[in-house]
Amino acid sequence: MSEIKINLPDGSSMEVPQSFTVADLANKISEGLGRVAVAAKINENIVDLNTILKNDDNVKILTSKxxxxxxxxxxxxxxxxxxxVQRIYPNAKIAIGPTxxxxxxxxxxxxxxxxxxxELSKIEEQMNIIIKENQTFERHEITNVQEKITEFREKGEIYKIELLMEYASQNPTLYLGKNKDGNIVWNDFCRGPHIPNTKFIKAFKLLSVAGAYWRGDEKNKMLQRIYATAFWTKDELNEYLTRIEEAEKRDHRKLGTQLxxxxxxxxxxxxxxxxxxNLSVVRQMIEDYWxxxxxxxxxxxxYTPHIAKSQLWDISGHNEHFRENMFYMQVEEQDYVLKPMNCPFHILIYQAKRYSYRSLPLRMAELGTVYRNERSGAxxxxxxxxxxxxxxxxxxxxQDQFVDEVNKIIDFIDDTLTMFDMTYEVELSTRPEGFAGTLEIWDKAEAGLKKALEDKKLSYVINEGDGAFYGxxxxxxxxxxxxRTWQGATIQLxxxxxxxxxxxxxxxxxxxxTPVMIHRVIFGTMERFIGILIEHYAGAFPAWLAPQQAVVIPIADRHTEFAQSIYKKLRDADLRVELDDRSESMNYKIREAQNRKIPYMLVIGDKEIEANYVAxxxxxxxxxGVKNIDEFINSLKKEIETKGKEIVN
RNA sequence: GCCCAUGUAGCGCAGGGGUAGCGCAUUCCCUUGGUAAGGGAAAGGUCACGAGUUCAAAUCUCGUCAUGGGCUCCA
Known part of the structure; x- marks a missing residue:
C-alpha cells in the first residue's frame, strides 16, 4: 500500500497510509493529542478531524489551546x-447559526x-441531554442537490432550501449528528467545520432571545433568535459572565440615575x-474646552435658530430625503421645521458675504441643537x-484645500480623543451608486482621505460604496x-x-x-459623547470634569467652624466643593462621597484644627495624609489645569 | 417600524382578584463619631395611562405610552 507524505508545523514530515484522516494522524503522533484534537489547519484552511489527508499537506493539529x-x-x-429547539418544538424551522x-x-x-x-433553561436542559448522547459531527457532501431540496421541502425547511439553492454549485455539505449506535439523529446544511463530538461542549449558556429579520431584511419574515455563548471551560465562561456584569455596572443609564x-x-x-x-457641569467644562x-x-x-421655514429645507433637499425624520409645525398658515441639521444655516451665513480664494477656508462651528424623529425602537x-x-x-x-483641511480635522479628532484616553476605530466610506459631483472630484477626494489616514498612521476599514450620495x-x-459601537466623530465631504x-x-x-464643503463633528453629539464618557470613566470623572471636586467633612459639630473656613477657601479658589456638615458619622459621609465618586475628601478633626491642616x-x-490647605489647593488646581488624573499626593 | 420581555414610593426591589410591603434616600429626635452605613420615630404610592371582564382589578384581557434586549434604520 502506497503512503503519502504529511508536513508538520515543526518542519518534520511523516509518512502515512492513503485515506488517513486528520484524527488518525493525531492519534499516530500521540494518543494524548488524539484525545484532545478538535480540528486541524491544512494548508491554512481549518478543517474537521475526519478530513482525509492528501500528499504533501501541511497539517497543524488544533486543540482547545x-x-x-x-x-x-x-x-x-x-x-x-x-x-x-427542534426536539422541543418539532415544527421549528431552522435558519442560520453563525458565531x-x-x-x-x-x-x-x-x-x-x-x-x-x-424557555431558555428548558432548551439548555435538552442541550445537555444531547451532549450526553456523545453525538458525533460527520461531514457529508451533498451530491444530489435536488434530492436534498425535496427532502428539506418535505420537512418544511424553507430557509435551508433557499441557502442550499444558493450554494448548490459550491460543493455544499451536510453535517450529520450521529448517536453512539451510528444512527443519524439530526442533520443541518452547513459549511463546517465542527468539533468531532458533543462531549467537547462543557461550558455554554443561552443569554437572550430577540427578533431578527430573515437575511437582515425588514421586508422578510421576523425570525426568533437565541443568543448564547460557549467556552472550553466553565471558568472561562464564568469569567466572561462576570465581565458582562461588571460592564453593566458602567452603563451610563444606570450611572445616570445613581449619580x-x-x-x-x-x-x-x-x-x-x-x-x-451634575452632568451639566461636565458638559460645561467640555464645551469650554471645545x-x-x-x-x-x-x-x-x-449661533443659529432652532426652526426655519419649510422652504429652506426644500432648497437643501431635506424635505425630500429626510422627511420621515423631521418635526414639522404649522403657525399662521406657515410651515416650519425643527432643524434636523445645522448645515443650511451655516450656508446662509456664508451667503451673507462675498468670498474670494484669499479668505478661504472658512471654518464655521456651532454647538447646534437638532431634533430628529428616530424610529421608536432605535x-x-x-x-x-x-x-x-x-x-x-x-x-x-x-478644491485645492480640502485634503489639507481633512488632515487638520483628523489631527483635531485624534488630539481630542487621545486627551480623553478614548480608543476608536476608523471607517472610510467611498462612492455609492447615484452620486453627486464628478468622478474626477470623487477620485481626488477618496485618494485625499486615504492619504490623510495613512499619513496619520491610522488603521481603517473601507466601506466600499457606503458613502453618502453627496460625498x-x-x-x-x-x-x-x-x-456596542457608536459613531462619534465624522468627516464628510x-x-x-x-x-x-x-x-x-x-x-x-x-x-x-463653487467651494467644497466639509461637514464634521469631533464629539459627534454632546449627548452620545458624554454618555460614552460616563461609561469610559465608570462615572468617576477626572477632577477637571467632576461635578464636585472635593467635599469637606468635619468629624463633629465642634469642627464645623474650621471646616467652613476651609470650604470658603476652596470656593474662593474657584473649586467645586461641598461642605458636609450633617449630623452623620464621618464614616457615613466618606462612604457617600466615595459612592458619589468625588475625587477628594477633606476630613477635619481636632488634630487638623490644631495643626491648621486638612486630612x-x-x-x-x-x-x-495631611496637607496644608494652600498646598492642597495648588496641586488640585494644577491637576485641573492639566486635565490630569488624580495627582494630588 | 418589527419580535420578545418589563412598568408597584425619589432609587433598588418583593407581592398579587378583596382597595399595598421591604431596603436605601427624605424629615424630625437622640448621638459627636478618626477614613466605606451609629440609633429611634415619622412622612411618602389613585401599583405607567385608557378601556373591558367581574359583586370586586394594582393583580385577568385588550389597547396606548415608556423602558430593556435584539433586528431594521441612522444625511
Whole structure:
C-alpha cells in the first residue's frame, strides 16, 4: 500500500497510509493529542478531524489551546442548540447559526410559538441531554442537490432550501449528528467545520432571545433568535459572565440615575434628555474646552435658530430625503421645521458675504441643537436620542484645500480623543451608486482621505460604496461599556449642497467657482459623547470634569467652624466643593462621597484644627495624609489645569 | 417600524382578584463619631395611562405610552 507524505508545523514530515484522516494522524503522533484534537489547519484552511489527508499537506493539529478553535466550539454548540429547539418544538424551522464576537446565535421560525427567556433553561436542559448522547459531527457532501431540496421541502425547511439553492454549485455539505449506535439523529446544511463530538461542549449558556429579520431584511419574515455563548471551560465562561456584569455596572443609564446625572421623562418625550446639574457641569467644562480648541484652530463660532421655514429645507433637499425624520409645525398658515441639521444655516451665513480664494477656508462651528424623529425602537439612553447637540462645523474651501483641511480635522479628532484616553476605530466610506459631483472630484477626494489616514498612521476599514450620495466620509467609532459601537466623530465631504445653494467664491483669475464643503463633528453629539464618557470613566470623572471636586467633612459639630473656613477657601479658589456638615458619622459621609465618586475628601478633626491642616482622602488611593490647605489647593488646581488624573499626593 | 420581555414610593426591589410591603434616600429626635452605613420615630404610592371582564382589578384581557434586549434604520 502506497503512503503519502504529511508536513508538520515543526518542519518534520511523516509518512502515512492513503485515506488517513486528520484524527488518525493525531492519534499516530500521540494518543494524548488524539484525545484532545478538535480540528486541524491544512494548508491554512481549518478543517474537521475526519478530513482525509492528501500528499504533501501541511497539517497543524488544533486543540482547545488554539485560538482558532473557539469559533468551532461555538458554532458546533449552535448546532446542538438548534437540535434541542427542534426536539422541543418539532415544527421549528431552522435558519442560520453563525458565531459572533463573544458567542453565537441561531435563528428559528417556530409557528405559533414565541420564545421567551423562560424557555431558555428548558432548551439548555435538552442541550445537555444531547451532549450526553456523545453525538458525533460527520461531514457529508451533498451530491444530489435536488434530492436534498425535496427532502428539506418535505420537512418544511424553507430557509435551508433557499441557502442550499444558493450554494448548490459550491460543493455544499451536510453535517450529520450521529448517536453512539451510528444512527443519524439530526442533520443541518452547513459549511463546517465542527468539533468531532458533543462531549467537547462543557461550558455554554443561552443569554437572550430577540427578533431578527430573515437575511437582515425588514421586508422578510421576523425570525426568533437565541443568543448564547460557549467556552472550553466553565471558568472561562464564568469569567466572561462576570465581565458582562461588571460592564453593566458602567452603563451610563444606570450611572445616570445613581449619580444624579440625567433623566428622560415620559411627560417630555422619548429620546429627550434632561441634563441634571451634575452632568451639566461636565458638559460645561467640555464645551469650554471645545470653544477654546476651536478658537485656537481658526474656527468662527456661530449661533443659529432652532426652526426655519419649510422652504429652506426644500432648497437643501431635506424635505425630500429626510422627511420621515423631521418635526414639522404649522403657525399662521406657515410651515416650519425643527432643524434636523445645522448645515443650511451655516450656508446662509456664508451667503451673507462675498468670498474670494484669499479668505478661504472658512471654518464655521456651532454647538447646534437638532431634533430628529428616530424610529421608536432605535432609542437608547443618551447615545441614541431625538434631541441632541452636535459639535458641528462646516468648512468652505477650494478644491485645492480640502485634503489639507481633512488632515487638520483628523489631527483635531485624534488630539481630542487621545486627551480623553478614548480608543476608536476608523471607517472610510467611498462612492455609492447615484452620486453627486464628478468622478474626477470623487477620485481626488477618496485618494485625499486615504492619504490623510495613512499619513496619520491610522488603521481603517473601507466601506466600499457606503458613502453618502453627496460625498465620501470618514467615521470614527467609539465603543460603549457593553461593546456596542457608536459613531462619534465624522468627516464628510459635500459636493452637493454648495451647488443646491449656488455657493460661489472668486478665484485668482477672477472666475466664479463653487467651494467644497466639509461637514464634521469631533464629539459627534454632546449627548452620545458624554454618555460614552460616563461609561469610559465608570462615572468617576477626572477632577477637571467632576461635578464636585472635593467635599469637606468635619468629624463633629465642634469642627464645623474650621471646616467652613476651609470650604470658603476652596470656593474662593474657584473649586467645586461641598461642605458636609450633617449630623452623620464621618464614616457615613466618606462612604457617600466615595459612592458619589468625588475625587477628594477633606476630613477635619481636632488634630487638623490644631495643626491648621486638612486630612486628604483621594477616591482612588484612600487616606493620603495631611496637607496644608494652600498646598492642597495648588496641586488640585494644577491637576485641573492639566486635565490630569488624580495627582494630588 | 418589527419580535420578545418589563412598568408597584425619589432609587433598588418583593407581592398579587378583596382597595399595598421591604431596603436605601427624605424629615424630625437622640448621638459627636478618626477614613466605606451609629440609633429611634415619622412622612411618602389613585401599583405607567385608557378601556373591558367581574359583586370586586394594582393583580385577568385588550389597547396606548415608556423602558430593556435584539433586528431594521441612522444625511
Amino acid at each position: 488554539d485560538a482558532e478553535t473557539l469559533d468551532i466550539l461555538r458554532h458546533s454548540t449552535a448546532h446542538v442548540m438548534a437540535q434541542a 459572533i464576537e463573544n458567542g453565537f446565535y441561531y435563528d428559528f421560525d417556530i409557528p405559533d410559538t414565541s420564545l421567551s427567556v423562560d 444624579d446625572l440625567f433623566s428622560i421623562r415620559e411627560e417630555v418625550g422619548a429620546g429627550l434628555v434632561l441634563w441634571h446639574p 470653544r477654546y480648541e476651536h478658537r485656537k484652530r481658526d474656527y468662527e463660532i456661530v 432609542l437608547h439612553g443618551m447615545t441614541r436620542v431625538k434631541g441632541f447637540t452636535q459639535d458641528d462645523a462646516h468648512i468652505f474651501c477650494t 465620501p466620509k470618514i467615521d470614527f467609532k467609539l465603543k460603549d461599556a457593553i461593546g 459635500d459636493f452637493n449642497l454648495p451647488i443646491r445653494f449656488n455657493l460661489k467664491y472668486t478665484e485668482k483669475d477672477g472666475s466664479m467657482q 486628604v482622602r483621594a477616591r482612588l488611593k484612600g487616606d493620603i
